[in-house]
Amino acid sequence: MTGNSDDFNADELQTPEWMNTDFFLKVLKNCEQKTSKIEIVNVSISPASMKGDHYASVIFRALLEFQVNGVRKTKSVILKTMPESDGHKKEMLGKTDIFEKEINMYTKVLPRFEKILRDSGDNTVLKVPCLYSALMPKKVIVFEDLVSAGYEVxxxxxxxxxxxxxxxxxxxxxxxxxxxxxxxxxxxxxxxxxxxxxxxxxxxxxxxxxxxxxxxxxxxxxxxxxxxxxxxxxxxxxxxxxxxxxxxxxxxxxxxxxxxxxxxxxxxxxxxxxxxxxxxxxxxxxxxxxxxxxxxxxxxxxxxxxxxxxxxxxxxxxxxxxxxxxxxxxxxxxxxxxxxxxxxxxxxxxxxxxxxxxxxxxxxxxxxxxxxxxxxxxxxxxxxxxxxxxxxxxxxxxxxxxxxxxxxxxxxxxxxxx
Structure with a gap:
């Protein structure tokens, strides 16, 4: 982790227990060929945003080191989830449909928007690739890390x-x-x-x-x-x-x-x-x-x-x-x-x-x-x-x-x- 801990939101300094090897194996199996043999070597998790960037989610960055059919690979991903710690943020957002809405955007609406643009000859990209999403047992969306592609806030x-x-x-x-x-x-x-x-x-x-x-x-x-x-x-x-x-x-x-x-x-x-x-x-x-x-x-x-x-x-x-x-x-x-x-x-x-x-x-x-x-x-x-x-x-x-x-x-x- 770079920077002082005061630079980050408190709920992004503690990694949830469910963000473990089994979870990331699900994510990678969703990205790689279904028949591939995947083995996770190491996972490093850190906050993915700074104080003041947002309030309505908890966001982590995970650097995954893994092997696919014996070939060593790395992938940086962003995980967006709901607040789990009791407090104002959880209380305010707990009964909203914001995650259902965002998953719909990434899996249904924005892909259609991009297809309409492609059919008209416009190659504009409207979204970061979504690698995995779920509402149960935890609400989470996993994206490719845009920082790795040279983007920044x-x-x-x-x-x-x-x-x-x-x-x-x-x-x-x-x-x-x-x-x-x-x-x-x-x-x-x-x-x-x-x-x-x-x-x-x-x-x-x-x-x-x-x-x-x-x-x-x-x-x-x-x-x-x-x-x-x-x-x-x-x-x-x-x-x-x-x-x-x-x-x-x-x-x-x-x-x-x-x-x-x-x-x-x-x-x-x-x-x-x-x-x-x-x-x-x-x-x-x-x-x-x-x-x-x-x-x-x-x-x-x-x-x-x-x-x-x-x-x-x-x-x-x-x-x-x-x-x-x-x-x-x-x-x-x-x-x-x-x-x-x-x-x-x-x-x-x-x-x-x-x-x-x-x-x-x-x-x-x-x-x-x-x-x-x-x-x-x-x-x-x-x-x-x-x-x-x-x-x-x-x-x-x-x-x-x-x-x-x-x-x-x-x-x-x-x-x-x-």
Missing amino acids: VRDRTLNEKEVKAAYAMLAKWHAISYKINLEEPQYFDEFQRGVFNMSNIANEPFMTSGIINFVDLLRKTPSLHAYLPYFEQLKPKLLESCRESYAEYRESPKEGACYVLSHGDFHGKNMMFKHQNESDEMVNVMLLDFQICYVGPNVNDLIYSIYCLLDENLRLDFPALLYYYYTIFKDTLANIGFKGTSPTLMQIRHQYMRHKNLELFLLVTFLPLWYALNEKADMEDMMTSDEYRRSLYNSKDYIKYLEHVLPRYLHLGYLEE
């Missing part, structure tokens, strides 16, 4: 424009394919009904419900922000519910002409891995990760989510151009895969974006303070479980400075009107 800096555009291009292709399938075979996505705001275990968590309360308190005590207090006091009782309605719109009250797709649901920089050229450090590819909270909903929700979970302050100013870039890829992909219907126009997508503006305000008042803190190596467990700690995050000078800049813009754009 970008840490200690924000993403640059080229990296962001690559992520939007990947998302646009995914959205376009799912848009076509959902119109032609709406039952295909029946298992993807609930986004994060429709999962009561998560939506009712204090970190979701207390953001607007802490934000209004901040406005009240900050003279430079007093003017915005009436707007957000009015919004306070209904902000979270409006986000729930947004995520459930396709199932509960679909709008004519809206663009509904299979949304990623958690489209942020730590759910991506990038491959760069060693010599120039130029980005050459991106892989999206973590499909646990995918759902069918407005395509703009992933885009709105990206404003505060993917872009830095400078790229947020360029969002209209980034949206246009996404739209061109979306429209071209629909044409390439043989969509015969009428494609949504850019203006329709912009109108839809404005109709779901409360999601952007929710992210501003609830998620953005957390992102500022995570950039300073804050403890995610504290963020999720401590009301006092979350309140303290609203004292960030950088956050207040950003609010002084962005709230006038929201006022001028009409975001603060009914």
Whole structure:
């Protein structure tokens, strides 16, 4: 293991007993020829992520040394499983269907998406290879290790424009394919009904419900922000519910002409891995990760989510151009895969974006303070479980400075009107 143990999530420092030789033999038998004789020589297990990378899973890296028909081999794999230690994480996630959903994505949905792309002459890879998955006796997914292929999670800096555009291009292709399938075979996505705001275990968590309360308190005590207090006091009782309605719109009250797709649901920089050229450090590819909270909903929700979970302050100013870039890829992909219907126009997508503006305000008042803190190596467990700690995050000078800049813009754009 490299790095200090404080760099890793506590539940990834202790290997579960069931991750043993017998388990890894199952994994390898699923990868190699069924008639091969496989013998495991050694297994080394370590954490596969850093604090702040994620919260909804426990992730390990295993370096496997083994023999196949007497030939020595090595393979590095990533294991994603559910939390087993009693505590907040296990309690919050225990009754969700996030693993069932992600296994479905890797074994059914994404392979179909890739076949549609291949049939149109597009070799884009949408997923890391899944080597093994199971729901019993333990929920686990085993992937090829992208680090071994030269990919990395970008840490200690924000993403640059080229990296962001690559992520939007990947998302646009995914959205376009799912848009076509959902119109032609709406039952295909029946298992993807609930986004994060429709999962009561998560939506009712204090970190979701207390953001607007802490934000209004901040406005009240900050003279430079007093003017915005009436707007957000009015919004306070209904902000979270409006986000729930947004995520459930396709199932509960679909709008004519809206663009509904299979949304990623958690489209942020730590759910991506990038491959760069060693010599120039130029980005050459991106892989999206973590499909646990995918759902069918407005395509703009992933885009709105990206404003505060993917872009830095400078790229947020360029969002209209980034949206246009996404739209061109979306429209071209629909044409390439043989969509015969009428494609949504850019203006329709912009109108839809404005109709779901409360999601952007929710992210501003609830998620953005957390992102500022995570950039300073804050403890995610504290963020999720401590009301006092979350309140303290609203004292960030950088956050207040950003609010002084962005709230006038929201006022001028009409975001603060009914």
